Amino acid sequence: MKNRKLPIVLLVIVLVVVYYLLGTGYLKLRRGNEALASKITSVTGDLTQIAPPPADLDQRLAAAQADWDAARNAFPEKLNTTQIVNTVLELADDVGVKAIPLVTQPWTTESVNEHGYSVFRFNTAVTGTSEQLTSFLRQLENNGIKTLIMENLSVNKENESSVKESISEGITRINASLEIAVYVQSPAAELEEKDI
Secondary structure, eight states, rough: OOEEEEHHHHHHHHHHHHHHHHHHHHHHHHHHHHHHHHHHHHHHHHHHOOOOOOTTTHHHHHHHHHHHHHHHHEEEEEEEEHHHHHHHHHHHHTTOOOOEEEEEEOOOOEETTTTEEEEEEEEEEEEEEEEHHHHHHHHHHHHSSEEEEEEEEEEEEHHHHHHHHHHTTOOOOOEEEEEEHHHHHHHHHHHHHOOO
16 A cells, blocks of 8 residues: 555645646746736727828828929039039129139039039139129029029128228229039939939
């Protein structure tokens, strides 16, 4: 009988150990399941607060793409440096100021907001009255090249004798120096668009 009791005791001990391992594993899984259920409830609540996408989303995307294309195409593809300088000189002549191009720089490529543009810079000396200079600047802004930017403008009175003369005539003659930049599409950007 003693021989029979030992296997029964061992069997009971093994069953208790197995029950303990299975029971504690089950309790851990149940706690994890409850935590996941509470997270699912929380996320589901958050999802109900998200507004549904607008019905006209495709139309808005198409309109935004069209606006983007229009803005990108506002930059000319290529301009001749002689045409740029001549346009500025013609505008100066139209308003009666004397403009002399002083320094021109070669075309460079600059990155603005991760987009490359070719840039042509030049400096111009302008002489005339303050009214003429104002009119010239307005013409550059409104009737000149759309992508022309005045990066710097410095204005000085002419020499003392011309100041006395201009005061007697009721006009102020001034000298101005303009630093101008013209932006166009980068040739590398044109090639990338053609590849797409």
